[in-house]
Amino acid sequence: MLWSSGAPAWADVVPGGNGTGSETQVNGGKEGRTVSATAGAIVFDRSRNGSGQSAGTVTSTTTWTPPACYYAPKYSPEELKAYLEPIWQAESTGYQWDAEQRARYVDGHPYKDFNKEKSGEGYWWDSYVTEGREGDPGALDCKEPPFWVDKGDAPPPNIPQAITPEMLAQLAYAEIRVPSTKVDLAPAGATKVNLPTWAWLDGADFKPVSVTASVPLLGIQATTTAEPVALELDPGTPDAETYPASGTCRITDGHIGEPYAKGKADRNPPCGVRYLRSSGEGTFPLKATITWKIHWTGTGVPGERTLPDGTFGAEQAVTVQEIQAVNR
Known part of the structure; x- marks a missing residue:
């Protein structure tokens, strides 16, 4: 049957x-x-x-x-x-x-x-x-x-x-709905040319999410789960470098990047960006995109099955200032 x-x-x-x-x-x-x-x-x-x-919907990485x-x-x-x-x-x-x-x-x-x-x-x-x-x-x-x-x-x-x-x-x-990808930055507000800018996301907000769809009349159901796996940074200008160089920060143990703290000024961030020129009177549109690995389980289906990965991203304005030299 x-x-x-x-x-x-x-x-x-x-x-x-x-x-x-x-x-x-x-x-x-x-x-x-x-x-x-x-x-x-x-x-x-x-x-x-x-x-x-x-929160927003994920977009399939395929057609x-x-x-x-x-x-x-x-x-x-x-x-x-x-x-x-x-x-x-x-x-x-x-x-x-x-x-x-x-x-x-x-x-x-x-x-x-x-x-x-x-x-x-x-x-x-x-x-x-x-x-x-x-x-x-x-x-x-x-x-x-x-x-x-x-x-x-x-x-x-x-x-x-x-x-x-x-x-x-x-x-x-x-x-499926996933949380915003607006990242925390240090320095906050405005950064400086050639200064490594740390980027991270609150790991507590980026846990697996799922939706279950069922037809009670037929006794069948399926649960689709999305898990965050990577954060990709696009500085919004070619005049910038990312950390790591690929621009993709892997998510490990629920952590996305690393919060900046006192004593880390001489280190490069594990996830971040370094702008090579000023944004002038404007800003650069930094885009952060999370890739979500999606899988499902369902009635009569052994184990887990996969569906195409999904992405969700958001832009935020970043002001980049020149470092002012002081002449004496």
């Missing part, structure tokens, strides 16, 4: 929503911080996600993107009837389409009376469009009309976009 019907606690849950099936329906509760929300049949648990106004559309349970027999019959009564879709739909769902070709005799024994599956991907050409790939799947059965093999734990992991990837 490829699909489970879910835990007993979910036995009375039924799919459905107020939308047309062409968009993602989002419902859920909020208590201080969002813990979970639903997107149709999918429930997202964000309790271990990054938070705060400065890969999460699926723009997918199929999952959406209607009970009664809900599909309540959805389709007003459309037919309005006659807004044309006689031929209405007749074909009535034949498919009412007259027994192949379904009869919306499969009411199977009420509670399965669900009508339909397409969903991933939130934020409504204008994506890939959102048009899910063209199948609603189809029936008995509890415990796999969806038809000709439906490649049918929801799976791997797809849940990919959808959870899009929900």
Whole structure:
């Protein structure tokens, strides 16, 4: 059996929503911080996600993107009837389409009376469009009309976009939020030409974050986790050097760079930058980008699987001043 019907606690849950099936329906509760929300049949648990106004989404380091559309349970027999019959009564879709739909769902070709005799024994599956991907050409790939799947059965093999734990992991990837990458600098405020400037991030803010996506109706879930692995510094001008020379500061034991402290003035920073000219009356846009290694675990999938690394960066203005010589 490829699909489970879910835990007993979910036995009375039924799919459905107020939308047309062409968009993602989002419902859920909020208590201080969002813990979970639903997107149709999918429930997202964000309790271990990054938070705060400065948190943002990661961008894949490849051309890969999460699926723009997918199929999952959406209607009970009664809900599909309540959805389709007003459309037919309005006659807004044309006689031929209405007749074909009535034949498919009412007259027994192949379904009869919306499969009411199977009420509670399965669900009508339909397409969903991933939130934020409504204008994506890939959102048009899910063209199948609603189809029936008995509890415990796999969806038809000709439906490649049918929801799976791997797809849940990919959808959870899009929900990942990571903290801001604004770095602490020493000297703070303004630095000097040819003076090594130390850069670091508070390691306490850069711990793994994760989002779990599940379909309780099917008893499947996947957790996608992002872990910080490196900080890349771009000084914002070619007239600068970075520490290390590659500009990539590796993250070890949760530490990103090293805070400056008294007594370190004669040392080069393990992570930082040295500007070779003044910023004049302006500033240089120092960009700090964190690379996050992303992996997932899911129902029926042994071990961990990987997804493309993600990045998130931010710019901050750095003032670089000339060192003033004093003539005596």
